[in-house]
Amino acid sequence: MGQTVVEKIATAHAVGLNAGEKVLSGDFIRIRPKHVMTHDNTSAVMSKFKSIGAAKVADPRQPVFAIDHDIQNTAPENLAKYAKIEAFAKEHGIDFYPAGTGISHQVMVEYGYVTPGSMVVGSDSHSNLYGAIAALGTPIVRTDAAAIWATGQTWWQVPPVARVTLAGRLRPGVVGKDVIIALCGLFNHDEVLNMAVEFAGDGIAGISMDQRMSIANMTTEWGALAGIFPFDTILRDFLHTRADFLTRRGTPRYTRAAVDGWFAGRVTPDPDAHYAVDLTLDLSTVIPHVSGPNHVKTMISLPQIEKKRVKIDKAYLLSCVNARLEDLADAARIIKGKRVADGVKFYVAAASANIQKQAEELGHWKALADSGAVMLPSGCGPCIGLGEGTLEAGEVGISATNRNFKGRMGHRDSQVYLGSPAVVAASAIAGYIVSPTPFEDISGKITAMTHASPPRTAKPVEVVEGFPAAIHGRTLWLPVDNLNTDGIYGGAFTYKDNLTREEMAAACMLNYDPNFQTLAQKGDIIVAGRNFGTGSSREQAATALDFRGIRCVIATSFNETYKRNAFNNGFVVFECPILVDYLREKYCDATTPTIVGPNLDVDYQKSVITCEGRQFPFSPLSTVAQELVVAGGAENVVKKQLAKV
Numbered sequence: 009m010g011q012t013v014v015e016k017i018a019t020a021h022a023v024g025l026n027a028g029e030k031v032l033s034g035d036f037i038r039i040r041p042k043h044v045m046t047h048d049n050t051s052a053v054m055s056k057f058k059s060i061g062a063a064k065v066a067d068p069r070q071p072v073f074a075i076d077h078d079i080q081n082t083a084p085e086n087l088a089k090y091a092k093i094e095a096f097a098k099e100h101g102i103d104f105y106p107a108g109t110g111i112s113h114q115v116m117v118e119y120g121y122v123t124p125g126s127m128v129v130g131s132d133s134h135s136n137l138y139g140a141i142a143a144l145g146t147p148i149v150r151t152d153a154a155a156i157w158a159t160g161q162t163w164w165q166v167p168p169v170a171r172v173t174l175a176g177r178l179r180p181g182v183v184g185k186d187v188i189i190a191l192c193g194l195f196n197h198d199e200v201l202n203m204a205v206e207f208a209g210d211g212i213a214g215i216s217m218d219q220r221m222s223i224a225n226m227t228t229e230w231g232a233l234a235g236i237f238p239f240d241t242i243l244r245d246f247l248h249t250r251a252d253f254l255t256r257r258g259t260p261r262y263t264r265a266a267v268d269g270w271f272a273g274r275v276t277p278d279p280d281a282h283y284a285v286d287l288t289l290d291l292s293t294v295i296p297h298v299s300g301p302n303h304v305k306t307m308i309s310l311p312q313i314e315k316k317r318v319k320i321d322k323a324y325l326l327s328c329v330n331a332r333l334e335d336l337a338d339a340a341r342i343i344k345g346k347r348v349a350d351g352v353k354f355y356v357a358a359a360s361a362n363i364q365k366q367a368e369e370l371g372h373w374k375a376l377a378d379s380g381a382v383m384l385p386s387g388c389g390p391c392i393g394l395g396e397g398t399l400e401a402g403e404v405g406i407s408a409t410n411r412n413f414k415g416r417m418g419h420r421d422s423q424v425y426l427g428s429p430a431v432v433a434a435s436a437i438a439g440y441i442v443s444p445t446p447f448e449d450i451s452g453k454i455t456a457m458t459h460a461s462p463p464r465t466a467k468p469v470e471v472v473e474g475f476p477a478a479i480h481g482r483t484l485w486l487p488v489d490n491l492n493t494d495g496i497y498g499g500a501f502t503y504k505d506n507l508t509r510e511e512m513a514a515a516c517m518l519n520y521d522p523n524f525q526t527l528a529q530k531g532d533i534i535v536a537g538r539n540f541g542t543g544s545s546r547e548q549a550a551t552a553l554d555f556r557g558i559r560c561v562i563a564t565s566f567n568e569t570y571k572r573n574a575f576n577n578g579f580v581v582f583e584c585p586i587l588v589d590y591l592r593e594k595y596c597d598a599t600t601p602t603i604v605g606p607n608l609d610v611d612y613q614k615s616v617i618t619c620e621g622r623q624f625p626f627s628p629l630s631t632v633a634q635e636l637v638v639a640g641g642a643e644n645v646v647k648k649q650l651a652k653v
Contacts, residue, residue, distance in 0.1 A: 010278025012169040014204040017144040021127040034627035044156045045130035047112040048077040056154035066160040068101035074112035079387040080395030110360025111328045113137040120261030140220035142239040168284035170203045174211035176292035181445040184219025185428040188226040193307030204234040211291040217246045218334040225329040229304040239274040295447040301423035310443035321403040323436035326357035327391040330408035339433035340372035348380040349439030355397040357384035406435045469628040474638040477613045483605030486536040492543030495520035509555040516552035521601040530557030541570025550574040576642040584626040
């Protein structure tokens, strides 16, 4: 079987593979990413780093610190935190970018850390943006970041890969933000959940680099772990420009010649590569839409919402998804010579200081400022509810940011719509949500085709010392998709740090099913549906099940953060969709939330589950996954590695 681009990049960054061994979707591997980015959360990673006993950074060229989230906060405590981060960077020789340089993801691209074919991770969910540079950019959690600092490595499970074909050409006035809003709104049934997306098709040639960064960035909101564009001549020319910038700055991380070499040997998918799903979007049928209110995957076309004359109180042109030069130019073109409507506040921040400087030189910045816009420093700010410009109760905002979750940009009783920079600017002038250009109300011509994952051939797997070759347990069947972490471990317990293991065990699943505690027995195996563990990132949703005596959780799929928290704490979770389908059919008439089901025999050596005489293969748990469990979690693995040094 051939490999996708994601599988090839993962293979190139994997540690400990045998000669000629290929990485495929589903494999657990150890990875050595080219770079790991942290921002304001660097201080939290520093605490993790110290708790695992690390004294020095394994490769000071690997981490990058870029302060961007709470930069309007000049309280002594916050400034002291930033100073400690800078001091840590200086002590260990790590590249540090202070507040005001720009949003971390933009900094990673501008200053040459992200290159085609590389794997670059970040302790931030919008690390997907790096896919615009034909790189594998994906988020990690803080424990992973600390492990990379200490050892240069962490673990990763290669996700299923979706191919998204962008066909045709965009209409004048339609931009990348409109494309990703359309994808989120049209394919809103978890089609790419926890997958990596590879974009393909002739339509890509008409999409600029600024727009590609918008699309790749918001594959996060679509539910994907990464969103990768191909390495074409448009990207090559962009990288030539970046190389010139880096040379002038005196930090030539790559040159024009290096770019040409990468282009000649660029990574492409094999003809027989397997994709879990194929989706197609005809770009010529895309018109501007907005998402919301307060839901990314709910969209409404501009012609439809204009009829409603939705009054706004605030408008936002900022964030890592839409605050680059093209975005500022589009907004300035619309707003030049006009004034922001009475009663509306329009907030603008460039994605970086370099972009702001370019916008100033071209007159875009002045046009926006002269309209009455409030100009903010380059950073995240109100996008995440920090600093000036957050929404008050009852207010409505139109924003060129990437998320409009309830309460994210201010008061939970406010409403937020997402739109392109042009829509935001036009709405700021009109005082209600409006398109800068009239569009006919048409729907995208979409097709979707799902491929079944190829069956895994059952073969012996090496079982590391201390990991069981097989387990036996009773099924607890939970006939539900999207079981969230609040259901698994309620918020009332999450911030009680003094609970014992027994108290945590007694609290698990109470929000999902009050009878769970009565039914569950030590040694049971939970089996559930799609996207198990969605919601917040609380680690207790994994550890509490472990403390309750649950042997493992088997599901159709898992929220990726939940899976990372589980293995990072030594708790086994894995996918077996065909077993889930079997139990779903067997108990299709059941009405209770927890069902005591048949006994299961899980053979980790053969990667097969036996249930009622039938066998259900699953993706093997590699030695990497097993070692995490045997050690009791990622921190202990790192401590052992450090002890060997």
